[in-house]
Amino acid sequence: MLTDEQRAVYSRLADVLIPSAEGMPSASEADVPTKWINDALGYRPDLVPAFLQALEIGADGEAEAAVVRINSTDSVAFDALGVLTSGSYFLNPAVKELIGYPGQVPSPAYDDTATYIDMLAAVVERGPIFRPTVT
Amino acid sequence: MSNTHLIQRPLPEVVDVLVIGAGASGSVAVSELAQNGFSVACLEQGDWTPATEFAGDKPEWELVKQKKWHPNPNVRQGPSDYPINTDESDVNPLLYNGVGGSTILYAAHWCRMMPSDFQTRTLDDVGDDWPFTYEDLQPFYEEMERTMGVSGLGGDPAYPDEPSFPLPPLPLGKVGLKAAAGMDKLGWHWWPGANSIASKEIGHRPACLRYGACLTGCPAGAKASTDLTHWPDALEAGAHLVTGARVREITVDDKGLASGAVYIDRDGVEHTQKARIVVLAANGVGTPRLMLLSKSEQHPNGLANSTDLVGRRLMMHPYGAAVGTYEDELESWLGPAGQILHSMEFYETDKSRGFVRGAKWNLMPSGGPLGMRSGYGGRPVDESFGVNFHKNVKRVLGRSFEWGVIAEDLPDESNRVILDPELTDSDGIPAPKLLYKSSENTEKLIKWHVARAVEAHEAAGATSIETTELMRDCGWHLLGTAKMGNDPKTSVVNQWGAAHDCPNLIIIDGSVFATSSGMNPTATIMANALRSIRHLVENRATQPMSGE
Incomplete structure (x- = not known):
């Protein structure tokens, strides 16, 4: 679990990565630093050390410069920060709804052969395209 | 339907056939042998993977698929995995260790090879002809398509027999x-x-729910992984399955025939399982690794490796x-x-x-x-x-x-699997190293x-x-490292998978591919395994065995 200090640093960095724009909420507005990052860190414990390293590198100074500094000094830490922030954002059902993504929900298979069978006739008409066995 | 089956029976001291690896080819062998009255045991270093563990129907899917369900064992680093040194390889090998093997994580593309794939030397003056033709394998493709419940549309003019699907x-x-x-x-x-994914309910498998998560394990159970398609019947027929069994050596008798295997369980205890015949089904990396590990007085260069071809000709389909x-x-x-x-x-x-x-x-x-x-x-x-x-x-x-x-990719003897001189797995067994250039x-x-x-x-x-x-992470198809052929001087096994140097060692995974084709290989691996094992069953009276 993040300390209050780490969470404050992360909140500033996360909003640089995912700002409020294009009709979409920022990371903070989507509860990434306060809620969803906790879940994401639980799903990816392997990324926790690199993520904390990113927070340490980015602790000081203006947030945009801090993100650039993380990226330029430690690509592994930046990858962890990027994956966990993006992944946390998409865990939020409200975000999924805004981008039109239903998530991994069941969508039973159906037979749509009738929609393309006429198209396939042209493929068949062009004839065989294999080289037969040489005997 | 649950995909874990815990039927435990006491292992016989000596089994007719010991199969190493419970994946695509090993499952075919165990099932076929058990149903034909052989006493058969399978050693699998991994475990069952319950479908409830798959993340494809869960919100965290995209996060966890980059680690726990990653197909690269060096990234996944699961308890069943062994490390593979890829410092000198253009491509990373992708595989899964467990009951069902890589069919747990494969994309289930079901592709027969083309007739020309069996005759690249004759037709294009490259590679090698296989010792049999498309027509020889065709009935086994058909049988596996029924067993796996393949979905597809008949009439494809790309194939000579325009196959239909169940x-x-x-x-x-x-x-x-x-x-x-x-x-x-x-x-x-x-x-x-064509996919080995059920478009309609078949047997115990429900129809596909289109999660799009095939590569991380099918949470619906619609994808034909062999833990679903083969193991239940094999266990019912009397097969023995030992999970968590990491083989470190195939043993030989004084005639140089394979006589069983030494394996280490997950408590670190070493066991020896004796057998009259050994079937290797540990994929194109694991199989040559085991053969190179199995040096003996009779096989000083590794088991069945008088040609020095074991591990060579690695093909991975860039x-x-x-x-x-x-x-x-x-x-x-x-x-x-x-x-x-x-x-x-x-x-x-x-x-x-x-x-x-x-x-x-x-x-x-x-x-x-x-x-x-x-x-x-x-x-x-x-x-x-x-x-x-x-x-x-x-x-x-x-x-x-x-x-x-x-x-x-065409066979090249400098592309190979060797034993790493330093890297070991968690049991201290030398890890494989890949030398592979596109x-x-x-x-x-x-x-x-x-x-x-x-x-x-x-x-x-x-x-x-x-x-x-x-794409560096693309080495799903591990092929060619124990080549099949008619000439014992230029191949490791014959057309039935029997090693030229050790005729009761039968190799049935992708290692035996003479060339790689440009197809996803699971259909051919399984059809070839069925052809090899059926030959063994039909010729049991004349099959060399250890202990005779």
């Missing part, structure tokens, strides 16, 4: 129709992809891809993933292209919003983040799909095919196209 094809959806329209504009071959993005909403997160379409338009050799051999193309969806969002480090921040984060999601999500190119022919092949795939996207109306000419 289940109708999975839906093309908006993605497939968009891509097909592009191919039609160009007059290029396409066909609904993979190229073109991903097109479209204005239309295509729901491109939906499965199957899986091949929606395939194309054999450029499969056969045309030397005017500047290379020989070819590739199968497969059409696949692009997944959810996180997708391949990794490896940002070092690239400009605003390329993937800031306002562009939102713009990219809106532009790509649900609107992109991939034409992938399975490039045939050839000039392969590089030309992929470059040319990817350029055509770009044209296919353009014809279909893509607004942007990104290409990859060699």
